[in-house]
Amino acid sequence: MPQRVYLPLWMALLLTLSLFGPSIAAEAAAKSAKSRPNILFIFCDDHAYQALSAYGHNINQTPNLDRIAKEGMLFKNCFVTNSLCGPSRAVVQTGKYSHLNGYYGNSGAEKFDGSQQTMPKLMHQAGYQTAVIGKWHLVTDPQGYDYWHILPGQGRYYNPPMIDNGKQVVHEGYVTDVITDVTLDWLKNKRDPNKPFLVMYQHKAPHRSWEPALEDLSLYDDRKIPEPDTLFDDYSGRGTPAHNQDMSIEKTMRMKHDLKVDFTPGAMTPEQKEKWNAAYDPKNEAFKKMNLSGSELVSWKYQRYMKDYLRCVHSVDRNVGRVLDYLDESGLADNTIVIYSSDQGFYLGEHGWFDKRWIYEESLRTPLLVRWPGVVKPGSQSEAFVSNLDFAETILDAAGVKVPDDMQGRSFVPILKGKTPGDWRDAFYYHYYEYKPGPHDVQPHYGIRTKNFMLARFPMVDEWELYDMQKDPKQLKSVYDDPAYADTVKQLKAKLRDLQKQYGDTNPDITYSEILNQIRRQKAPKIKPTALKAVLERDGIDKPAPKNVDPSAKPFSVGATCTPTKPDGVIIAQGGGAQGYSLYLKDGKPNFVLRSDGFLIGVSSPKAVPMNKPVNIVGVLDGKTKLHLYIDGKSVASGEGAAIAKRPAEGLSLGEDSGDSVGEYEAPMPFAGNISDLRIYYGAIDNKTLSAWAKN
């Protein structure tokens, strides 16, 4: 049966009119384009509202961005759902929280699933010409755009390579200028004047490591940027995560790349390099002569960081001015909504930090300015809790496109029209996931922000924090344990649970590694046999496995060269009856078995190995979840396997299987004899590695 197709009214009208001849059709199209507004979505990366003068912080001047505020609306409480680059962009594309759009963090394991419903696709389907230019950072190619011209990954500040509708190109110049040039070229030469447009004009700046444009290298040289009064915060009123973070100006910032001491960006031309060095060399010489340390060094770092950051913002402001000027000159301004925002907020030295990630105020809040001639009252402001979760819905609504029910935000078009709905949200839900123990990180957490409070939970340390936003807007002292706030805590926890239920975030305490394992299980594992060549000492004692010794959800190889004196014994085992693996001898025959969610699967050698002689025994779980057993480099058995579902709760034991047994034998079944050259690789090792190991 043929499907019926319903046309939107304007499209039906257009088709009807086209019967009357081309001139009327063109006129109708132009009228239709006129009635449906164009949308220029300007998105920066890590632009803090503190560095946008319309927000009144006065550390710099951004006259062009301020124009959008003066002629439009400034939002004082625009929050992001997950304060990180890729995740925020995925939210803008989908109008959904990370746990639904699938993009939790920037680990590289997440790849944005462009096949899902997205706002630009819906705009395109509704007849908009769609384009995305500049920073994308969602790994997979953009979908739903008539035109895309993006930076690969983070992109480069100087002479950036870009991908122009799938084709590699390299531009000469400074990235903020380049992205603007491409955008202006699209507006002038590639745009279809008969269609309304959505163009996402997205800057890399002012993202780390803050490399300014050549013309701005000496800007602010004669100024001292005021220090925030929390620059030397000791976190005494906070929980463990604020103490454990790795994002401080003092410890995390790198002298070379971040602070430009003896550093020149790699991809510069000789002329660019010369100008760069001419600007930084004398400043660096002066710095070295001062021989600073302690708080003086932190203060110097803060000045260098801020000046470079603000220089990058300055270039954004200048370039946005070029685009606004073009809208004016071309007559497009009247029917174009201009939205300015950033993928999240950023720390400009508050609490001693740079970067983002936290639910705390500076990273939770992001700037949002919206100009819509004839609709938004010039110079207006809103304190409503809006979010990047609402951007997709708002853009669709402004364009007259139906907002799908499964999007989780809400159009703030009514707020733009000056009428905040009575049932607008009064509590905002936040969830940050990314955590790779190591440099530059904070712990995962989630929480709720209301007008008066912010409550957050950090599952890794099982801690809660509560801040009284009226008495303590800088969030310096958690009052979670203060009995005076016991009722507040109770109410906020109930509200938090309600929001989690409403948004379908049903397993909020999940760890980032569990999320990544889930993602990896959904895809064919592609881990290369590398790195973790853990040669461990045999001690026969069950040891808690080090953090990085985790065989779950990945291919791995494990083995040793051993000289058995008895036919039964475990060479190495990790885990027990629920999750884990064991490499062992039974009746002299080598076995390699796995447990995944209690399910046992394994392979065994048909032949026994000789006693009292060195033999190399290796078990491999490969990328296709096949098991292999090798003796002296030769395959003796293979069969179906399974990825270990979760990190085994039980530890790693060598020369026995302590505690609960992985295989069907009586634990601990100690190994008798000698074990040497024990190795674990994450990844399936190749034949060359196998034979080299056997010969070793």
Ligand SMILES: [Ca+2]
């Ligand atoms: Ca960012």
Ligand SMILES: [Ca+2]
């Ligand atoms: Ca065990």
